[in-house]
Amino acid sequence: MARRQRRRGRPVDGIILLDKPTGMTSNDALQKVKRIFFAEKAGHTGALDPLATGMLPICLGEATKFSQFLLDSDKRYRVVAKLGERTNTSDADGDVVETRDVKVNLGLLERCIAKFRGETQQIPSMFSALKYQGKPLYEYARQGIEVPREARTIKVYQIELLRFEGDEIEMEVHCSKGTYIRTIVDDLGEMLGCGAHVTALRRTGVSAYPTRQMVTLEQLESLLNQAREQEIQPKQLLDPLLLPLDTAVQDLREINLLPVMASYALQGQAVQVPNAPTSGFVRLTAGDERHFIGVGEIDADGLVAPRRLVASRQPEAR
Numbered sequence: 001m002a003r004r005q006r007r008r009g010r011p012v013d014g015i016i017l018l019d020k021p022t023g024m025t026s027n028d029a030l031q032k033v034k035r036i037f038f039a040e041k042a043g044h045t046g047a048l049d050p051l052a053t054g055m056l057p058i059c060l061g062e063a064t065k066f067s068q069f070l071l072d073s074d075k076r077y078r079v080v081a082k083l084g085e086r087t088n089t090s091d092a093d094g095d096v097v098e099t100r101d102v103k104v105n106l107g108l109l110e111r112c113i114a115k116f117r118g119e120t121q122q123i124p125s126m127f128s129a130l131k132y133q134g135k136p137l138y139e140y141a142r143q144g145i146e147v148p149r150e151a152r153t154i155k156v157y158q159i160e161l162l163r164f165e166g167d168e169i170e171m172e173v174h175c176s177k178g179t180y181i182r183t184i185v186d187d188l189g190e191m192l193g194c195g196a197h198v199t200a201l202r203r204t205g206v207s208a209y210p211t212r213q214m215v216t217l218e219q220l221e222s223l224l225n226q227a228r229e230q231e232i233q234p235k236q237l238l239d240p241l242l243l244p245l246d247t248a249v250q251d252l253r254e255i256n257l258l259p260v261m262a263s264y265a266l267q268g269q270a271v272q273v274p275n276a277p278t279s280g281f282v283r284l285t286a287g288d289e290r291h292f293i294g295v296g297e298i299d300a301d302g303l304v305a306p307r308r309l310v311a312s313r314q315p316e317a318r
Contacts, residue, residue: 009040012235013061013310014242019214020048020056029217033058036220037238045070045206045248049182051093054203055214059248065308066248066295069281073251074157076174076205079198081185083167086195088141089127090182094197102167102194109164112191113171116159116184121151125183154179168199208250215241245310246292252283255296255304262286262293270303278302 016037020029026047034042043064045057054077059067084102087094124130126141130149140147155176163170173181182198189196204211220238227234261271265284276282277298284296284306294309 009034009038010235011061012037012039012239012242013063013245014239015063015245015247016058016060016220016242017209017214018056018058019216020053021217022053023050025050026056029056030058032217033220034060036217036224036234038234043067046075046177048203049091049093049201051091051198052201052203054201055206055209055211056203057206057209057248060242062310063245063248065310066245069249069252069295070207072177073207074174074176074205075179075203076172077181078162078170078172078202078204079181079185080168080170080200081188081196082199083169083189083192083196084194085197086186086189087197089197090125090186091198091201094127098195100194102192104192104194106164108192109169110161112188113159113161115191116156116188119153119155122154122180122183122187123151124149125180125186152178156184159184169196174205209243209247213243244292246283246285249281249283249295252281252295253277254285254290255282256285256290257287257293259287265296265304265306266293266309268306268309270299270301270305272302273304276302276304281307 016033018029018033020026026044030042030044037060039060041064042058042060045059045067048054048056057070083104084100085096086098088097124137126146127138130137132140132147137147137149156173156179158172158174160172161169162172173184181201185196185198223237224234227237255273255276257265257271257273264271279298282296282298282304284293285291286293292310295307296304297307299305
């Protein structure tokens, strides 16, 4: 008897801005979205802790080729922290390891917060997903093992105190990639002399994506059920929510290629473009329609060399 072939999913391309719920890992959220869209390929762009909520861009299909650019983009957060308690994970999911009296006034708090603005060095938490000898740091931490971590340069463009009530503070942070908000909170607690940990964290922005276009898993599930009730293909209701591939690289400078030059680039050939930048990555479009074809990089000869190209798709069967 022939073995029944498992369906792999459909070739759907685009980016969905998921509003991740609390208590769920980013990978679990990714798998749910992939199942709802019945996508053959999916990936997220920067994990959020289970405690955290908010914007988690999920790339489907060809969009996964450009996920790194979203990983490298700036982020915005709103964080609530409790003063007086330090935990082993720097958030409420961990165990309290130290309790101290809170003797903090508004002036001291604002002066300490100001020290985080600009470029600083940050040592990542042991409970982060950064890898050491091939294993995530949190795996060592769960075994009670502490390994050396190098301080990394981060940049905090904006950090503002929104609320200070008793032993609770709320802040808004705009920062560079690789910034750990719970590490900022832990460091702030030590500056204040009382300790602190994150009790709530919400990512409100990634790159220039609009918050209003976020959708919840409940909304996606509802559309899936609605399609079944109406006996229509779910993609008719779901796919209009997808953002275009090139929104992942909207921060890159555009290089618009003539159709003949675009054809060379799509074959993997570096091309010469007048007035091109002298270095860095660029967003490649083709023709008067400015059709997005991928990302290039200025090579040592000043040519635009293709690095990530959008594969052509055969139209889906209806």
